[in-house]
Amino acid sequence: MKKVNIYFNRWFSVAFHYMNLIRNNEDGVPVQIFATHPDINHMSLQGADVAGTEPALEGIEYVHFCVDFCRRNEIDIFIPRLHMLDIALHAALFDAIGTKLLVCRDLDLLETIMDKGKFYESVAGKGIMTIPDYHVVRTAEQFREAYQDLAAKGHRVCFKPTETEGGLGFRIIDNGRSPLKELFGHVTPLISFDEAYHILSTVPSFPDLMVMELLEGFEYSIDCLADENGKLLAAVPRRKAGGRLRLMEHIPELEDIALKVAETYRIPFNFNIQMKYSGDTPKLLEINPRMSGGLHISCLSGINFPYLAVKSALGGEVQPAEFAHDVLASHVEQPLIMKINGQSVIPDAVN
CATH class of the missing domain: 3.30.470.20 (ATP-grasp fold, B domain)
Structure with missing residues (x-):
């Protein structure tokens, strides 16, 4: 049975587990897994059979890098994370070389x-699930009005950029916090309204923030x-x-x-x-x-x-x-040897 070549571009460390789940599949399908990342020692690459260093590119230049990588390595399936939208936009380039994309092709x-923010608007118009009370703001005054509206409804308030991953940029407004106590404790996502407003007031406008009820x-x-x-x-x-x-x-x-x-x-x-x-x-x-x-x-x-x-x-x-x-x-850490006397033990390297 011919091996299926699968490629992961820059992913999170947990891609290590995805790769092994695909490799140890219930159908016994043989696979060869390729992966790239700017850091050749990144944990995601340790689950690959063949690893490479990824250049710092954006837009169509990055897409061309991925297309070339897929062509040279005869990739059957490409599972993108970084620059997913750019890759989906140019899906035809991958179709032309016979690489299938595991990505949503509906660009809109x-x-x-x-x-x-846009997705909440879409969901609100369809009634398939409940969305929190929220406002999308881009100026300090809009931020103040959004906070006052949500607080008047009895909500604790938080905010987060509309375009981000994970917990990046997430903050909870807490006007009773003690900055001195926090200075000697763990870093927290807490911030007072006055602090947030002051920071946001330093610029005429900023990238869209979603101000919403804290669930x-x-x-x-x-x-x-x-x-x-x-x-x-x-x-x-x-x-x-x-x-x-x-x-x-x-x-x-x-x-x-x-x-x-x-x-x-x-x-x-x-x-x-x-x-x-x-x-x-x-x-x-x-x-x-x-x-x-x-x-x-x-x-x-x-x-x-x-x-x-x-x-x-x-x-x-x-x-x-x-x-x-x-x-x-639950889970426990798994130690892995990555190099012996400076020589990589897994995976093979490609350019």
């Missing part, structure tokens, strides 16, 4: 999902798998359960939200819906049109999300999958 949808219930990441046409095949709600504990559990209302999102937006392959409860009501945080940072934990439910997406992209038949039981899981 992809642009909307990646801007939280204080359980937060769930719903890891989803769909086929190439966006038909939902699997959904696993996962939440933090204290410390390093993670609980995958059947929550019918969250599974129903996953189905409605899939039916409405038709996001292909792997995507992730982040919800957080306000009382008994789950409200949307964001959707990531890619594998989530905790997807390898959700795979302990018995569903190999990364491999099944690859299988679907290759034209294989993937049946709907459900996890039979709730699963409580």
